[in-house]
Amino acid sequence: MSAESYLASPRGVRSWLLTTDHKRIAILYLVSVTLFFFLGSAFAVAIRLELLTPAGDAVQADTYGRLFTMHGVVMIFFFLIPAIPTVLGNFLVPMMIGARDLAFPRLNLLSWYVYVLGASISLWAIVHGGVDTGWTFYTPFSTTYSNGAVVTTGIGVFITGFSSILTGLNFIVTIHRMRAPGLGWYRLPLFIWAHYATSLMMVLGTPVIAMTLLLVVAERALGLGIFDPARGGDPILFQHLFWFYSHPAVYIMVLPAMGVISELVTAFAKKNIFGYRFVAWASIAIAVLGFFVWGHHMFVSGQSAYAGMVFSALSFLVAVPSAIKVFNWTATLYRGSVSFRTPMLYAFGFIGLFTIGGLTGLFLSALGLDVHVHDTYFVVAHFHYIMVGGTIMAFLGGLHYWWPKISGSSYPEGWARFSALVIFVGFNLTFFPQFLLGYLGMPRRYHAYPPELQVLNVMSSAGASILGVGYLIPMVYLFWSMRYGARVAANPWGASGLEWTTPSPPPTCNFETTPVVTQDPYTYSSEEAQVVG
Amino acid sequence: MRWELDLFPERASTVAGEVDALYLALCLVSGLFAVLIAVLIVVFAIKYRRRSEADLPRPVSGSLGLEITWTVIPLVIALAFFAWGSSLYFTLTEVPRDALEVVVVAKRWMWKFQHLEGRREINELHVPVGRPIRLTMASEDVIHSFFVPAFRIKRDVVPGRTSITWFEATRPGRYRLFCAEYCGARHSGMVGWIVAMAPADWARWLRAEVAGESLAQRGAKIFVQHGCASCHRGGPSQRGPALEGLFGRRVRLEGGGTVLADEQYLRESIESPGARIVAGYSLLMPAYRGLVSQEELLDLIAYLRSLGPAGPGTEAR
Amino acid sequence: MAEAGHSQAPVSSLKHHFDDMEQQQAASTLGMWVFLATEVLFFGGALTVYAVYRLVYPAAFSAASNHLDVRIGAVNTVVLIGSSLTMAIAVWSARRNGPRSTRMLVGSLAMTALLGSVFLAIKATEYSAKLAAGLFPGPAFRFPGAHARPAELFYSLYFVLTGLHALHLAIGIGVVAVVAARAARGRYDLEYHGPVEITGLYWHFVDVVWIFLFPLLYLVGRGG
Amino acid sequence: MAPAHPSPSIYVAVFMTLVGLTALTVWAASAHLGAWSGVIALSIATTKATLVVLYFMHVRYGERFIAVVAVAGAFWLAILVVFVLADVLTRSWLPILVR
Known part of the structure; x- marks a missing residue:
């Protein structure tokens, strides 16, 4: 081996903060999103503590509004959206296509600084009183009535959006222009397809929320009237613009997760x-169809019933490509050689939880049923199954799978399997009761609730404490493994x-010589493929 | 701590059963799919578990037939549920003709109700069972949402417009009312009760308090106070369109097109009269946005609705 | 493709992770286009708001728009189209070798920046007139007639859209100035002219935005 | 990929056309065209933008995929505008008064 690993050289803090190496930037992102994940989790802990009892006794009502808002803002904008693309995507997209780096390495570093700037501004807002609008920033509450730091938080999220845009732009150009010789589109790993689809959404959706937040900030800070009903403005128009990005944002979180799962399932079925x-193509279909369904967040808002029908129909349609993926992953196991290593356990967990999350999405797409469950804990449970059960399971699965590559060392398999199990159990105990709570009619964002709903809430809080432990264990042993873990081969x-x-870990240039690709992805055997069905 | 564990909210409206039927059907179908996936994964994972590291399974290239099967079947099921959900939605949205009217004003953090006959209540609404109730709702400040789980209804109350929903209680009882759209610190305190009573009890309740004026009477007063009458009442001084029998009719507009004179249009014409002007008139009327409160506005609309039935010019829609 | 030897460009112009100049150029052009697609959606957010309110309040939007000066808007349109012409010529001359084309490149870039500045200067006088007339939304907003409130929506959108456009143009002027300074040092030639090209793309895009803003803001309901 | 780029004479011709179209749109706006004036103004603006994109921005001469990106931006904006307007324009359709 001639070149030194990217971790070893060059040395010094400066070489990390000014690096343009996609692998080092991935590490910078890993550290930052992990910090925000634990910050967001801390807010969740406080929320679940408050909800142990029906009365609003643990924290003030005003504080509670800030807690769930900051939980949402931090988790969505500073963890879930960037997590897989900026850590695993940054590290792997160039390596999987045989490139030396992303197309624009300096933009890549810039995107991290933009993220840090946006996140710092939002953190500053948290410290200076927090914000109480919910992560959805609905007008006119956010523009006129909120007493929180809406402008600061809005600017923070606005800035972070550009980090997302730069990442997506970089991936699109890289995937188009930098593939190794012989690497045609149908030879790309599905992780790359998923990131390509994700990038499309980042690039075409994020600017709309950027403009929307800018308009909210202009209205609140400068007194311009955009959505203000007192000046004839339309608060529902804000919701349209907000969800035009924020619904696809869910797919920004879950498409890369699906890409990870495709890699895990094939690697651990050796097939x-x-x-x-x-x-x-299901990834592309989800990315495109995902832009046509945002109105399903507005079925009871006073949106036209006819527009509601169209959005409902399209929401049902977007379930189909997701179903196709689940069926294909399952079928991949057929006649495979299935290993139960930690990443595969996370993959199984993902498929199970994502299936439940996706199926309950159908409940919310059905117009007449959504009227009852909209804005209740049913919705809360549903999107946590997708975002936590989906995205975080895949993120952890992917992190375990590529950890030997990233760090050059292995983690303790027993602890890893144990924590995967703890997370799965804790997750279900936390969020399954919330489906029941939602159908019983418990509205979301409630600081106090009717006493007859306590049992389910206590179950949920108990699950959350198990889940929290489950997240801490990998944090500890992964950190431990960097120093004490056994070195691994390529x-x-x-x-x-x-x-x-x-x-x-790989050398800075990734490949000593540019690889030439001669076969399809996931080729484990030279045998002729057999046809089933 | 109360050791109760319900899985279903009470079912106390005419639509609750229909919503539950859709819910249970979806539970059944998605349960089947979830179990199917789970069983397949467990069976495959165990049957094809790795027996030695040297295992090298034969590649399988996929199957067009299977792909089409698991595309078409979910698609058909999804479209069936779409149709079911939509038709239910129209049931929930379209108000029966003989509905009793209640006016609702939402503000941080309370629900104010006014019965057509004039009786007012806060955070508690008494209704008779067996009669559809039409709620005409407005918000004084932010978006609220009127949510009664036992009735399976929910409707956002959006400032700047009139929101309408309806329900028909089937069983006497007290049912929880929630605000479902986050509206500030005391959002979870913006709750109340819907009290459904036997019709005779309700009629007694309605008369128990000396009712003030009816909504329409109050609206008529406001109509005069704000000087609306000077232009909109017949006679030599009439400069605005006549309002008798206006409600529910289609109106021809200046510059082409028509509009249905519903709550939304009347509200717009009061608050921002220039937006859509009736054919044959010019804009003389000042904008009353901010000059009349939401309650006054709803009173005015109730008054306009009371001004005679729609005449023969009504176009059924 | 794996070997990076056959390009004659100066080594400093080819970044280490590209194989050749052609790949580098193709990447930066595509990158700029993807960025511009992003920009379309960015302005698109505010344009959607505009579309909705114009349909809901047509009379008010006509009345509000009639307080803008079409002549200023039209002159600025021509100024900006002119700057696009000089920018296009700059890109054309960047692709050629020799001192004459370098002079032409620097000259047309300077002209582009100048025309951009003229646009901003005209815009500034227009802004100050509107502020003086009380047409900036907020508590001080004054608008005669019955349409005051929807007219405030119009002027909110007017200031947001033209303000963001002006910001884009100002950034463009800065970038053009930097590129012109580098061009004067003979940095660009037939082999390496990517920065001029993508600056041109950006500049033309800003022009396209204005091509839409002009009729949407200045020409509503002029026919009465 | 070495596409033939247009010469300055084509640029000047495009510029003249754009100025002409600007004059045309100002003139059309002052004519009494009623509901059509908005459509005409937007059509002229779209024509002008297309000219800029095709000639000044070289989409006519470049690679096909660049055109796809350019169209994608416009298409996604159309999704947003069309669906939002579909809601706004059909809100009053539902005969909410009677069943």
Whole structure:
């Protein structure tokens, strides 16, 4: 081995803060999003503590409004949206396509600084009184009535949006222009397809929320009237603009997760994916269809019933490509060689939880039923199944799978399996009762609730404490492994994929010589593929 | 701590059963799918578990037939539920013709109710069972949402417009009312009760308090106070369109097109009269936005509705 | 493609992670286009608000728009189109070698920046007139007639849209100035002219935004 | 990929056309065209923008995929505008008064 690993050289804090190496930027992001994940979790702990008893006794009502708002803002904008693309995507997109870096390495570093700036401004808002609008910033509450730091938080989220745009732009250009010789579109790993689809959404959706937040800030800070009903403005118009981005944002979180799962399932079944082209195009279909469904957040808002019908129909349609993916992952196991290593446990967890999350999405797409469950804990449970059960399971699964590549060392398998199990159990105990609470009619964002709903709330809080422990364990042993874990070879899992052809951890240039690709992805066996069905 | 564990809210309106039917059907179908996936994963994972590291399964290329199957079947099921959900939605949205009227004003953090006959209540609404109730709702400040789980209804109350929903209680009882759209610190305190009573009890309740004026009477007073009458009442001084029998009719507009004279249009014409002017008139009327409160506005609309039935010019829609 | 040897460009112009100049140029052009697609959606958010309110309050929007001066808008349109012409010529001359085309490149870039500044200067006088007339939304907003409130919506959108456009233009002027300074040092030639090209794309995009803003803001309901 | 780029004479011709279209749109706005004036103004603006994109921005001469990106931006904006307007314009359709 001639070149030193990207972790070892060059040395010094300066070399990290000024790095343009996509792998180091991925590490910078890993550290920052992990910090925000634990900050967001701290807010969640406080929320679940308050909800142990029906009376609003643990924190003030005003504080509670700030807690769930900051939980949402931090988790969504500073953890879930960036998590997989900026950490795993940054690290792996160039390596999987045989490139030396992303197309615009300096923009990549800039995107991290933009993220840090936006996040710092939002943190400053938290310290200076917090914000109490909910992460949805609905007008006219946010523009006229809120007593929180709406302007500061809005600016923070606005700025962070550009970090997302820069990442998406970089991925699109990289995937188009920097693929290794022989690497045609249908030879790309599904992780790349998923990130391409995600980037489309980042690039085309994020600017709309940027403008929307800018208008809210202009209205609140400068007195311009945009959504103000007192001046003839339309608060529902704000919701349209907000959800035009924020619904696709859910797919920004879950598409990269699906990309990770496709890698895990194939690697630990040692088999090519079932229905490659269907899984690949399902990502694109979700990304495009995902832009047509935002109105399902507004069925009871006074949106036209006819527009509601169109949005409902399209929301049902977007379920189909998701179903296709789940079926294909399942079918990939068929006649495979299934190993139960930690990443695969997370993949199983993802498929299970995402299936429940996706299916309950149908409940919310059905117009007449959504009227009852809208803005209740049913919705809260549903999107946590997608975002936490989906995105975080995949993020942890992917982190475990590529950890030997990223760090060059292995983690304790027993602890890892144990914590995966704890997370799965804790998650279900936390969020399944919330479906029941929602159908019983418990509205979300309630500081105090009717006493007859206490049992389910206590179950949920108990689950949350288990879940919290589950998240702390990997944090500890992954950190531990960097120093004490056994060194690993280039390809410890025996997986396919270009990223496993270079040393662990890889050298700064990724590949000594540009690889030439001659076969399809997930080729584990030279045998002729057999046709089933 | 109360050791109760219900799985269903009470079912106390005409639509509750229909909503529950859709819910249970979806539970059944998604349960089947979830179990199918879970069973397949468990069976495959165990049957094809890795027996040795040297295992090398034969690749499988996929199957067009299977792909089409698991695309088309979910698609058909999804579209069926779409149709079911939509038709239910129209049931929930379209107000029966013989509905009793109640006017609702939401403000941080209370619900104010006014019965057509004049009786007012706060955070508690008494209604008879067996009669559809039409709620005409307005907000004084931010977006609120009128939510009664036992009735399976919910409707946002958006400032700047009139929101309408309806329900018909089927069983006497007290049912929780929530505000479902976050409206500030005491959002979870913006709750109340819907008290459904036997019709005879309700009639007694309605008369128990010496009712003031009816909504329409109050509206008529406001009509005079704000000088509306000087332009909108017949005679030589009439400069605005006549308002008798206006409500529910289609009106021709200056510059082409028509509009249905519903709550929304009347509200707009009072608050911002220039937006859509009736054909044959010019804009003389000042904008009353901010000059009349939401309650006064709803009183005015009630008065306009009371001005005679829609004449023969009504176009059914 | 794997070997990076066959390009004759100065080594400093080719970034380490690209194989050749062609790949680098193609990447930066695509990058700029993706960014511009983002910009379309950014302005698009406010344009959607505009579309809705114009449909809901047509009379008010006509009345409000009639307080803008069409002549100023039209002159500024021509100024900006002119700057696009000089920018296009700059990109054309950047692709050529020789001192004559370098002079032409620097000259047309300077002209572009100048025309951009003229646009901003005219815009500034227009802004101050509108502020003096009490047309800035907020408590001090004054508008005669019955349409005051929807007219305030119009002017909110007017200031947001033209303000953001002016900000984009100001950034463009700065970038053009930097590119012109580098061009004067003979930095660009047939092999390496990517920065001029993507600056041109950005500049033309700002022009396109104005091409839409002009009729949407200045030409509503002029026919009465 | 070495596309033939247009010469300055084409640029000047495009510029003249754009100025002409600007004059046309100002003139059309002052004519009494009623409901059509908005459509005409937008059509002229779209024509002008297309000219800029095709000639000044070289989409006519470049790679096909660049055109796809350009159209994608416009298309996604159309999704937003069309669906929002679909809501706003049909809000009063539902005969909410009677069943």
